[in-house]
Amino acid sequence: MKARILTPIALAIALAGCNSATTETTASTEVAQQTVNVEASNPFYQEYDTPFGIPPFEKIKMAHYKPAMEKGIAEIEAEIAAIINNPAAPTFENTIEAMEKGGDLLDKVTNTFYGLIGSMSSPEMQAISKEMSPKFSAMSDDINLNDKLFQRVKAVFDQKDSLTLNTEQKTLLEKTYKGFVRAGANLNDADKETLRGLNQQISSLSIQFGENLLNETNGFELVIENEKELDGLPESIVAAAAATATARGHDGKWVFTTHRPSFYPFLTYSTNRKLREQLFYAYTHRGDNDNANDNKAIASEMASLRYQRAQVLGYKTHAHYVLENNMAKTPENAYGLLDKVWPASLKRAKQEVADMQEFANSQGADFKLEAWDWWYYSEKVKKMKYALDESITKPYFELNNTMQGVFYTANQLWGVEFKKRDDLPKYHPDVTTYEVFDKDGSSIGIYMTDFYVRESKRGGAWMSSFRKQFKMYGENVQPIIYNVLNYPAPVNGEPVLLTFDQASTLFHEFGHAIQGLLSDGYYRSLTGTSLPRDYVEYPSQVMENWMTEPQVLNNFAKHYQTGEVIPAELVEKIQASGKFNQGFATTEYMAAALLDLKWHTLETAELQDADKFEADTLAELGLINEIAPRYRSTYFSHIFAGGYSSGYYGYIWSNIFDADTWEVFKEKGIFNQEAATGYRVNVLQSGGTEDPMTMYKRFRGKEPNPVYLLERRGLVPESK
Structure with missing residues (x-):
């Protein structure tokens, strides 16, 4: 049972009537009463009275966020003080587990706030985020740089070999200890202060980068x-x-x-x-227009500050610091993979350019193709080669039907079912909510979808949670998972038809969601998608494979007007075209991944001219003019406003596991129950409770073979 804490806010209320003057006492009492009323009306301060503990979105007002965040910080401070001042010798339970069980209020409010700011952003929310960012940074540093707390953690870690801990407890102990060390717990006082300043600057700049990008995207x-x-x-x-x-x-x-x-x-x-x-x-050129939303200087400064922080922490570069915690371990290993793929992908991309140029010339073009021609002419060549284009496939990928195809796949693999619930709270009319049931009929969680583009929503597609699954309080707390995408909204009552890529994205994001829904762990920080950046994309990429299988397509890919199941010859064309344009897709992605690593393997704090730095990097790579990197520096939010700095390569690293896993299902059957159960137990439900490679080898029997990835993309001849 977690100790009840008398927070500073509550303490202020308790002391408000202690002044000697009558007028002051009356005034203070009124203020205190107002504070009590505010607290009483703040939904974050009590258990949600909603089904499944879904946030009561209609009751949450903008004025509730900041006070709840500040109170959450105060609660954590009190919880940490209680751990430090515990006279008992440090143990796993009174130190490591006590820390893990702290921060419930802050977790509650930030899950909601940062979930909504991605899809329901407003100037008010941006202002709160900007104001609270340095406070969160300071709180994090106060914990990580607290020597008394670290000494208790270290005392437990030093006796780890003599403790009777299960696998998940061992993982939590190791991650907690290493987290302190990596955050600077071993630094001297002067370096700790330097680190605090760097963390706050980086945090503030990251928020500004995201704001600028949203403004630029909405402004044009x-x-x-x-x-x-x-x-x-x-x-x-x-x-x-x-x-x-x-x-x-x-x-x-x-x-x-x-x-x-x-x-x-x-x-x-x-x-x-x-x-x-x-x-x-x-x-x-978003963020690269020399205006109030320009991100060039921010990108350069963040790279500089990250290098300085890495130096303070004893790492050669920011990438060395980040990748120590990833499966790649070092930038050299990440570069090693990319260097194997880059030459073949660039060679293929050049051939694709030649094919498009030849086609354009045959149509009377009197110009050399440029980057803005790629999508147009690749679609023409695809139609010529495979008699296939989006106008042919889109009628079969109606959004609701495609969602049912996702559910069908999950049901065939793991027996889960999704029941639509119109009676549950939701944060926007576009949201659709489902209760999720396991194969034994038990309820396992809530799944929300938010499909349509709007100006308050940042670009891209993602999965997250309003609450993760965990058991650390003695009961199985069910997850509340959501997917956010950016599909065109319905117009004039017409159905939303998806491109093949958009349909694949729906399967991809659901791959993240099902991992969150099937999670089965004890500690909150280890469940769901709490995985290394270069492994977390693996389950989502695997999920895409089922979409192109005839058995799955026949279930959901039905013409939105006639109801006709997608013809077998069209399925064959889709599969035959699977390697089409892979030179472009791989090259534009890898250009961004290599640009990310280049920014974060800088060995200088000197500020860079962002445009020149980027141009020099791409020229050094030999990137052809007909391809722009998937993300240029000024709108590369993954690395400058998200959690992927030094880690954007992770998508292709994860692809190795994905391609290797798919070989299992190709050999045994796409819905083989033995394979599906092994994958669920060792990958999906286990989250970050153990070393990922250990769990993967338990599922596969060996480490993944990269050759399947190269074969899939048509970059090397198939081995069989």
Whole structure:
């Protein structure tokens, strides 16, 4: 049972009526009563009275967040003081486990706040985030740099071999101890103060980077007044552009933005090369316009500060610091993988350019292809080679049907079922909520989806949780998991039709979600997707494989108008085209991954000219002009406003495990129950409770073979 803590706020209330003057006493009593009322109305201060403990979104007001965060910080301070001042000798229970059980209130409010700021951002939320960021940084440093606390942790760690701990407890102990060391617990006082300053600066700059990018993305619009300039665009895209125009005050016109659901279709289908160039330039120059939202200086300063922090902590570079905790272990190992793939992917990309140029020339083009031509001409070549384009496949990938295909796959593999619940709280009308049941009929969690693009939502797609699964308080606390995507919203009641890539993304993000839902661990910090950055994408990438299997496609890929199941010949074409354009896809991704590593293997604190640094890096790689990196520095939010710094390579590292795992299901059957159970037990439900490679080898019987990844992408001949 966790100790009851008298927080500073409660203490202030208790002392409010102790002044001697009557008028002051009355005034203080009124203030105290107001404070009590505020506390009483703050949903974060009591158990949620909602089904499944879902946050009561309709009751949460903007004024509730900051006080709850500050109170949460105060509670943690009191909890840490109680651990430090415990007269008993340090034990796993009174030190390591006591720390793990701390911070319930802060966990509760931040899960909600940072979950919503990604999809429901507002100036008010951004202001709270900016104000609280240095406070959270300071709190983290106060814990990590507290020598008395560290000495208790170290005392437990030093006796680990004599303790009777299970596997998960051993993992928690090791991660806790190493976390303190990596955070600077062994530094002298002067270096600790330096580290505090660096952490606060990095935290504030990261928030500013994200704000700037959101403003840049929302700020641009390509307004089209002449209908002839819409030539080549599908009707659904034109309708969406008209709806966007109306929403932005341009009635009777069409608006395209740098949001991906608008950007990608325009570059793929528009016959207007000049407009394609204009939109491509806007997309690839977000944060690089020498205005109030420019991110060049922020990227450079963050790289410098991260290097300085790594030096203080005793690491050669920021990448060496980060990767010590990843499966790659060192930047050299990460580069080793990328260097194996880069030459083959670049060679293939050059051949793809030649194919597109030949096609363009045959159509009378009198220009050399540029980066803004790639999507348009690759789609033309794909249609020529495979008689396949998005206009043929999209009618079979209606959003709701595709979601049912995801559920069908999960049911066939693990017996889980999803029941739609319209009676549960949700934070936006676009959210759809499901209760999830295991194969024995027991309820295991809540799953929410938020599919449609809106200006308050950051770009991309992701999974997270309002609450993780854990058992550390004696009962199995069920997870509340959500997926956020950015699909075009329905227009005029028409169904949402997905591109093949968008449908794959739905399967991908669900791969993260099912890991959170099937989690079965004891400690909150080790469950779900609490994994190294270069392993966490593995379960989501595996999930994509099932989508292209005929048995799965036949279940959900039905024409949205006729109900016709996707024809077998179309399935064959989809599978045959699986390696098409992989040179481009791999090269543009790897260019970003290598750019990330280049920023974070800098061995100098000197500020860089971000544009020059990036251009020099890409030139050194030999990246061709027809390809831009998937993320340029100024909008590379994964590494400058997210948790992927030095780790963007992790997607392809995870792909090794994904391709190797799929070999099991190819050999035994895509719904083989022995393989599905082994994968569930050793990968999905175990989360970060043990070393990932140990768990993987338990499932596979050996380490993964990288050759399957290269074969899948068509970068080497198949071995069998």
